[in-house]
Amino acid sequence: LCAYPYDRASGSEATMSFALKKRVVELLSANPEKRFKARDIALWITEKYPEDAAAKIERSVSIETHDQLLYQIVAEIGANRPSWQKQIPQLRTTEGVRPRLFYWSEKTEEQEVEDVESGRDQFVKFAAPDEIRLDDPAGVAEKKIARRSEHDLYPMLVEFLEFEHNVKGYRIDEKKSSNAYGAGGNKWLFPDVVGMENLTDGLHREVVTAIRESRDRQIRLWSFEVKLLVNRSNARETYFQAVSNSSWANLGYLVAAGIEGSETLKELRILYAMHGIGIIRLDEENPTESEILVPARERPDLEWAMCSRLAVENKDFHQFMTKVRQFFQTGDM
Incomplete structure (x- = not known):
């Protein structure tokens, strides 16, 4: 997690540690094709790594509560998303809908379209963050919604x-x-x-x-x-x-x-x-x-x-x- 407050004006990743991107990838890659909101990701990070979360609050001059910490992490995820996606093609997001959903896919974008149109991709999968097992991120309970034609x-x-x-x-x-x-x-x-x-x-x-x-x-x-x-x-x-x-x-x-x-x-x-x-x-x-x-x-x-x-x-x-x-x-x- 970040050791210092995030500079929203610059939008620079220079003020944040490399660990946030690593944590995001850790959760998403362990749960391929499942959709997460940025707040769900932030909640998982703070619960999986409580010591890092506490250290971030302690070192920050602007973060005093857990809710403020979640808000800060969500802001950092959103601001750094474009550069992360250029670096990591498997990191995907939905567009045109709020809140934006994050997911991990090993498919090419062409394969995603083909699977949806052919009916092979029959479900949209959503994570249930309140049931995440901290010792096993792959154990996220999933909600499936059948895809329509x-x-x-x-x-x-x-x-x-x-x-x-x-x-x-x-x-x-x-x-x-x-x-x-x-x-x-x-x-x-x-x-x-x-x-x-x-x-x-x-x-x-x-x-x-x-x-x-x-x-x-x-x-x-x-x-x-x-x-x-x-x-x-x-x-x-x-x-x-x-x-x-x-x-x-x-x-x-x-x-x-x-x-x-x-x-x-x-x-x-x-x-x-x-x-x-x-x-x-x-x-x-x-x-x-x-x-x-x-x-x-x-x-x-x-x-x-x-x-x-x-x-x-x-x-x-x-x-x-x-x-x-x-x-x-x-x-x-």
């Missing part, structure tokens, strides 16, 4: 859209598409989910009538590409898939149940600056608590020619366009 995520996304954003969501099944353009002709063409938002909802009926007769914009269409897991190995590919699939819509989003890996969100934000596709983190346990991490950049006009192409090629999208037409005729969704 990508298809399980679609109704969750629809629930989030309707509950939080008043957007009516619809599933687009790529399997219902024709194959008129041959193998690969429809690649990255169809979104997983589309949405329709009534921009006149809540307005006085006379105002709504005036908007309709003026032919001012009454509707906003959304497009979503859904993934189980996005990390640095597939961040660019999945983002550009969302760019391609959303080229017709006012708003396009890449949706992920899991965002993991150092610098993943940073890469996605760089791509957003160029292409405007937003990012949604989907909360599998509580879909209505999902979060738009990066709001999409709105396109004022729909690409009706592309909508026509999609409607010709896919029955679900054809039905979606029928609902859009009915809205323009009646105002009902």
Whole structure:
């Protein structure tokens, strides 16, 4: 543990001993694939190494209690995480969710995506720090949550859209598409989910009538590409898939149940600056608590020619366009 107070202004590891990184690696590597919060790691360290913890408090001019010590260690773990991950590829973290979770994996990031999408990785494992055996860090009791398939995520996304954003969501099944353009002709063409938002909802009926007769914009269409897991190995590919699939819509989003890996969100934000596709983190346990991490950049006009192409090629999208037409005729969704 640190012998001196941590300098948050500099964020430098020079003020801390090498032992903290060693302790973090000790716990995580003994419990591969299990997720820990930084506070759980700090608690384990102070309980496993009480003499070091006491020495840190004694030498510090700012730490007087055990809770303050935990807070300090958590701050140090967070501040040094980026440099540690560059040094130790097996040290992984979740992104876009608070608190961030730390875990150890011997898999490559490509293997992680492949295992999740193939169904081989059937569970997300969480540690139960209150049951950690101090004499055996590998004896952590684990909580397993079954991983869902990508298809399980679609109704969750629809629930989030309707509950939080008043957007009516619809599933687009790529399997219902024709194959008129041959193998690969429809690649990255169809979104997983589309949405329709009534921009006149809540307005006085006379105002709504005036908007309709003026032919001012009454509707906003959304497009979503859904993934189980996005990390640095597939961040660019999945983002550009969302760019391609959303080229017709006012708003396009890449949706992920899991965002993991150092610098993943940073890469996605760089791509957003160029292409405007937003990012949604989907909360599998509580879909209505999902979060738009990066709001999409709105396109004022729909690409009706592309909508026509999609409607010709896919029955679900054809039905979606029928609902859009009915809205323009009646105002009902």
